[in-house]
Every structure is written in C-alpha cells, then in structure tokens.
Amino acid sequence: MKLRTKINLYTSALIIVLLVLINGSIYFTFNHFILKNELEKTTFQVLNIARGMKQTESSAATKNALRAYVPVNSMIRIVNQDGTTETATTAKNQENLIDLPISYLGKEQHEIVKENGIVYAFVSIPLIWVPTGEVVELQLTENLSSSVHILSILKWVLIIITILAAIPVIFSSRLLGNLITRPVANLIRTMNDIRENDQYKLINLPKPSNDELYQMGKTFNEMILQLEKNYEKQEDFVSNASHELKTPLTIIESYASLLKRRGKEREEIFDESVEAIQSEAIRMKELTQQLLLLAKNDQWKVEVTQVDLKQIVKESVQSFHMAFHRDILLQVEQPIVIQTDLQKLKQLLYILMDNALKYSEGQVEVKISTSEKYGIIEIIDNGIGIPADELSKIFDRFYRVDKARSRKSGGFGLGLPLAKEIANSINAKLDMKSKEGQGTTVQIILPKAF
Structure with a gap:
C-alpha cells in the first residue's frame, strides 16, 4: 500500500471514528438527561398526587381527585397488596395504558421501562388508602413517546451530520496525502534518475520553511x-x-x-x-x-599524553642532522609541555622537515615558541618557495608545485596532504607561509597541557 493511500485511509478512518464517538456521546448524553428529567418530573407529580389524596376522606372523593391529578399522557393506578387494582385513571387518548401489567412491588421504585416498543416513566410509592386505612401503592406511568421522538430526530440529525462531515474529510485527507507525499515522490523520481543516468541531480525545493x-x-x-x-x-x-x-x-x-x-x-x-x-x-x-x-585517515587511533615539546623536537633535529648531514639550527624560548600523540607528532615533524631539506640547500631553522594556550613549532627553509597562486593547493593530494623537481627528488604530492590529516587527528593546526625563490615557513600549533 502506498504512503499516500495509507495517509488517506488512516486519516479518514481516524476523523470519522472521532466524529462517530463525539456525535454518539452527544446523543447518549442527551438521551440520559432527557429521560432522567422525565423520570424526575414524574416522581414530582406522584408526590403531589399523594399529598392531595391525603386530604380526601371518601373513596368517591379519592377517585375524583385521581381524575383531576392525572397528567397528560399518563395513567394513575392504586394497587392493593394482593395485586389487584383499587382504581385506575388514564389521560385522554392513553386508555391503552390500562393494559399494562399490574404488580405490587412492596417498595418505592423509579425507573424507565419499555413495553411493546414504547418507553414509559414508571414511579411507584407506598400510600395509606384513606377510605380503608390499608397500605397500597400509588403508581404513575407516563408515556414518553414525544421525548423518544425528539431523541430519534436528534439521532438521525447526528447521523446525517456525520455522513456529510465524512465527505469533506475524505477529500481533505486525499489532499493532505498528496501534499505530504509530493516531496517524497519527487525525491524517489530524482533518486531513480540518478540511478538510471548515473548523474547527480538536486531536487527543486519550495519556499524555505522549518517543516x-x-x-x-x-x-x-x-x-x-x-x-x-x-x-x-x-x-x-x-x-x-x-x-x-x-x-x-x-x-x-x-x-x-x-x-x-x-x-x-x-x-x-x-x-x-x-x-x-x-x-x-x-x-x-x-x-x-x-x-x-x-x-584510513578516518580511523586514526590517537593516544594523547603530555609531551615535552623541546625534547621531541631536539631528538628529531638530531636525527635529520645525522641522516642528511645538513645544518639545522634549533631555537627554543623555554620548555613547553603540550598534550598530543607522541608518535603522530614525530611523523608530522618528519614529513615537514623532510620537505624543508628536500627543497632547500642551505641551513634550516627550527624554532619553538609559546602563546597563552598553544605551543608553536616553526620550520623555516630558504629554498625554492611556493608561488602565491599555488599556496592554497599544496594540501591537495598528488598536487606538486614543481613537477620536474618532485620526480627527481622522489615526491608524490602526498606528503603535505598526509601531514594535514595527521595534524587534524591530533588537534593541531598547520599554517604555511611562502615566497617563491625566498623560502617557506611552516607553523605547527599545538594545544598546551594545563
């Protein structure tokens, strides 16, 4: 199933379910409160009838009082303890209420009942029958067909509203699905084009946003x-x-x-x-x-320790002096302790000093100085130098300033790129300044140990 179809289906189903739940809740809430209100009204009427009957003294007067008290759409019935009816009175057009079952309950009761598909409010309370002095039950049954009809109309109104509301929900969910999946579809098309044509392509983006x-x-x-x-x-x-x-x-x-x-x-x-x-x-x-x-430069394993910068540089200078039989002048301002990887620093010094000796014939200077947070190594030669327009390219792999000399001297154009990778791995910075025909100065800037 496509994402657009899923969004359409799930969104429509979710909103329709929510509509059904909300409208269903509205209907059942109104149904509960209307029937409860009708039952309370019937109970109040029974109590009024009971108070009026206490003032009558004869059976005939009591029956007349019942006819006077009977509410619209209702029936009043006096039920004896043996289940027989003492008297029963109905409102006009409610004679069928007489056919409802008769029973002596023996307790006060308030409930909504349903007989033959018709809903009634039924209230029964015990009462002393004045003419005989016996305990009877005063029962009032009210036909709630009008209230049920109103609830039925409400139910159909809510059903129609739910159906009508579902139509724009379905269409809007389709629009939402198209809106959400359009960038994804565009992305898929672009990726397929890249795969088929073997050419990199960018997708067209809409107005910048945070979505x-x-x-x-x-x-x-x-x-x-x-x-x-x-x-x-x-x-x-x-x-x-x-x-x-x-x-x-x-x-x-x-x-x-x-x-x-x-x-x-x-x-x-x-x-x-x-x-x-x-x-x-x-x-x-x-x-x-x-x-x-x-x-494998992205897999460098760095072991940071505290290193005496003067001692390490001194050892490297001595090694190059013995190997190349060249004059290398070491100048140190003061002892400096730095945090770095010892072996990688030695490898970095080897590459840079090898370049200095390879592309110059005179004396090479190595200076060690310090700033507030860094120790600085400077390697200075007076060799052929680097043209200004090529200085930005010297860290590119296989790039060589002097192709003829590099072949003669054995260079591959990989030394400085490798030096750059090593410097990055030990959190050092390389800075190079050079003038063609005058020489080159390389600075290695290393963080101090605190």
Missing part, C-alpha cells in the same frame, strides 16, 4: 552535493594514483626487459638495471604506504 519535508529535501541536496564532491575527489585520487604507479611500473618493466636481453652480457647494464628496479620498488612501497595512510 520536516523541506528539511528532508534540503538534507538530500546537501548529501548529493557531498557525494558528488567525494566522487570527484575519488576519481582524481584513482587517476593520480594510477598515474603515479604507472611510471615506476613502466621503468621496472623496461629495465627488466633490458636485463633479459643484455644483462648477462654486460655487467654495467646489469648493475644499472638492478639499481633502477630497486629504486622504483622503494618508491612504489613508499607511495603505497602513504596511500594506505590517507585511505
């Missing part, structure tokens, strides 16, 4: 834009990764073919080929490792 349907459409459009952006990034990533892997594989294949043809005959070709194959294999290994790190 859930508009928010659903807005969220869908935002999700599609994000998916499209991620898909484009994925395509670029796959394309660039394929290109980067294709080059070393081609080199390896070429040298392997050369080895196969002439490697046994000429030793220098053998040495050159083996060295090239090993070099490209190492490059492929490094590229693969960086790709894996970037692919």
